[in-house]
Amino acid sequence: MGSKKKEIALQVNISTQELWEEMLSFKGLTVVDVYQGWCSPCKPVVSLFQKMRIEVGLDLLHFALAEADCLDVLEKYRGKCEPTFLFYAIKDEALSEEDEHFSHEKDDGEDEGAVSSEKTCTLAIIKPDAVVHGKTDEIIMKIQEAGFDILTSEERTMTEAEMRLFYQRRAGEEAFEMLVHYMCSGPSHLLILTRTEGTEDVVTAWRTLMGPCDPDVARREQPDSLRAQYGTEMPFNAVHGSQDGGDARRELALLFPGFKFSEQVPEAPLAKTALRSSR
CATH class of the missing domain: 3.40.30.10 (Glutaredoxin)
Known part of the structure; x- marks a missing residue:
């Protein structure tokens, strides 16, 4: 009872x-x-x-x-x-800076493998189609040349459960099952990006470097973008990026549960963490 x-x-x-x-x-x-x-x-x-x-x-x-x-x-x-x-x-605004600092210190001691950042961060994924064609190193080099810092980088095959939660906002779409299957079909390369140069925030800058979602549109409108160069056709568009600051926090929390945020893009007091269908 x-x-x-x-x-x-x-x-x-x-x-x-x-x-x-x-x-x-x-x-x-x-x-x-x-x-x-x-x-x-x-x-x-x-x-x-x-x-x-x-x-x-x-x-x-x-x-x-x-x-x-x-x-x-x-x-x-x-x-x-x-x-x-x-x-x-x-967020609990009543949490004092001293309490927050203590909380981070405690977490750091409990999880030695955790990654943390005081900078604005976003998630980048080099998708299975680009990885299987051996384009990972080229794409990472272009990311660094564009002024991004890579906090952490790892290659792994996503699980179906992760991808169903990751793309849950698109669950009603006809292409949802194909998208989940594609993202679980082989290894992806996951990166946490920050940016120290330029006027754009890291989320916007990364989405600009990626280019339009459809590789055909990217080749017409932004031929120098990553999707124009490495994507083939939908959904094989080579790379993924968070839609905005709220999505970046949700996606990083899902795929990098040990990642610790400090100063991030200001959020609305209430943020619904669901992905947009424009990816």
């Missing part, structure tokens, strides 16, 4: 607009499992959510359930048969 009460406390059921607005005031990160009335919430992740929240802290990580048909704000998610998770983050 005690364990049942604990499960309810760890995963709040949002059934009204009032409860939804109250949920949006939670400090820290809130993960919302959006489900359909004819399809129950994603049960396999409940035990994982419980373990994560206990480890991270009850005040920093929250999990909620929300039925799409009960809330107007979730109208666009109605009728979806895929698991849908929405991420909301709000």
